[in-house]
Amino acid sequence: MQPIFAAAVYLLCFGTSSACAVLLARGYARSGARLLLWSAICFAFLGLNNLLLVVDLLVWPQLDLRSWRLVLSLVGMGVLLFGFIWDQEEA
Template sequence: MIAAVVYLLCIVTSLLCSFLLWRAYRQNRLPLLRWSALCFAILALANALLFVDLIIFPQIDLLALRSVVTLCALLVLLYGLVLESN
């Protein structure tokens, strides 16, 4: 029960970070904020997959899918960092 609450709080936290970063991007128009907001939105999806994997359908292993989604989130942030370093 506690694990489910923690997973849900992780989803909410990632979405809140994404929202705040996107709002800051709309005010300042700094591209790195956009990439960070997108990264946290994808990480929220990864956290949602974790919740589905471990709480809702524990008999189905979604580790590979979760790992791919997390990798995509980090690649988005890395791409933004490299792109904005020029």
């Protein structure tokens, strides 16, 4: 893949995950459904993960931020899993 296309894909992934986080947070603010909150937090962490991907591969390619990206992904998925379990226990 050419570098310009790779950069476009990385930036689009960042924009999409950030937009999802904002829309889910707005949905939570309107309805109060906690699952929307957990999903918004998860997508916020995934957006940060994609931002670090852009920084890692495009801005400073000499840095290796892979471990930080993995931690952000793990925290995002952990938050969503915690939200699923928490909401299941209260139902």
